[in-house]
Amino acid sequence: MAKPIELGLVLEGEDAREFHRYMENPSKYDTPAGRDLVRRAAYLAERTKL
Amino acid sequence: MNIPFEDMDFEILHSGSNLSIFKCNEPDLYDFLTGDALSSQTKRLSVTRLAMYNDHVVGFFTLVNDCIEAKAIEESDGEPGYLYQKYPAIKIARLATHDDYRDRDVGTNMLLKILVITLRLSGYVGCRIMTVDSKPGAVGFYQKFGFKIALRNYKDTVPMYKDYHSSLMGMCSDISQLSQFQS
Numbered sequence: 532m533a534k535p536i537e538l539g540l541v542l543e544g545e546d547a548r549e550f551h552r553y554m555e556n557p558s559k560y561d562t563p564a565g566r567d568l569v570r571r572a573a574y575l576a577e578r579t580k581l
Numbered sequence: 582m583n584i585p586f587e588d589m590d591f592e593i594l595h596s597g598s599n600l601s602i603f604k605c606n607e608p609d610l611y612d613f614l615t616g617d618a619l620s621s622q623t624k625r626l627s628v629t630r631l632a633m634y635n636d637h638v639v640g641f642f643t644l645v646n647d648c649i650e651a652k653a654i655e656e657s658d659g660e661p662g663y664l665y666q667k668y669p670a671i672k673i674a675r676l677a678t679h680d681d682y683r684d685r686d687v688g689t690n691m692l693l694k695i696l697v698i699t700l701r702l703s704g705y706v707g708c709r710i711m712t713v714d715s716k717p718g719a720v721g722f723y724q725k726f727g728f729k730i731a732l733r734n735y736k737d738t739v740p741m742y743k744d745y746h747s748s749l750m751g752m753c754s755d756i757s758q759l760s761q762f763q764s
Contacts, residue, residue: 535612535672536627540649540712540740546732547651550742551663553729554651557747565727568689571586571624572696579697 583686584634591694594629594641595617603638603679607716610677613671614641627674632691639682639728642691644698647672647712649731649742670710670742671699676719696745709746714738 542550554558592598605611613644618629618641619637632640647670673695678687695711703755712731715723720730720739727748731740 533609533617533663534737536621536643536672537714538645538647538672540647540670540742542649542651542731544652547665548654548660549729550651550731551666552763553742554668557744558751560729561727561748562725564725565743566673566748566751568616568693568696568726569745570752572693572700573692573749575697576700579701580713581707581738 584639584682584690585686586690586693588634589639589687589690590633591691592633592756594622595632598631598638600638603641604681605675605677606680610675610716614701615673618643619732627677630694632678632687632694634682634687638679640687640691641675642673642677642695643675644695645672645674646670646708649708649710649712668709669707670712671695671702671708673713674710676713692726699745700749703746708735709744711743711745715741723756 600615603611603614605614614629617657618627621627622629627643627645629643631638632642647666649670651663651666653665654660654663676691677690678691689721699708699711711728713723713728715728715738716738719743724745728741728743731742
């Protein structure tokens with residue numbers, strides 16, 4: 532049997548501080564491949580229905 | 582040779598799905614797909630999609646709703662304080678590529694499909710962050726796409742997150758363009 536899926540991520544201390552800093556300017560941490568993936572996804576999402 | 586996204590199909594796992602040819606060197610991922618995924622889906626605890634190429638299962642991913650909870654930070658150490666925050670998220674609970682189809686962009690194509698689903702979903706319910714529990718060997722793959730390691734101390738999987746919204750905002754010149762994902 533596989534490991535159960537864990538839900539909810541709780542960040543404390545320095546991990547929480549890092550997350551807060553990240554959320555202040557997430558694009559600073561983005562990558563060319565990440566931006567390209569979002570660009571392609573946005574194009575496809577316009578043409579897709581759930 | 583890489584497999585283009587357009588040449589792949591994605592179908593939701595069902596009782597008639599043929600998983601017999603699927604091979605994966607990560608026992609936990611293989612066991613989940615062949616033993617737990619359908620049961621979990623039937624209980625509406627997760628949804629698994631199969632990545633298909635030439636009618637073969639070349640990968641799969643499983644999605645669930647998630648939440649990131651960041652505790653408040655005090656100003657006492659001289660840095661700016663931060664309020665307690667929670668963000669709704671979508672979690673990549675499992676993602677695996679068939680051993681024989683590694684290094685052919687199957688993982689990237691699955692991540693693209695997940696992002697498309699997330700963008701569509703975000704037009705219906707709040708969903709700001711993508712999270713994943715990565716196998717240690719896959720951390721570099723997610724980092725390439727801008728995921729950040731969430732915990733300094735982790736066990737057998739590495740929790741990671743990405744705010745896809747900020748990338749999207751950088752592309753849309755005004756907020757009205759974001760409404761195109763809302764139905």
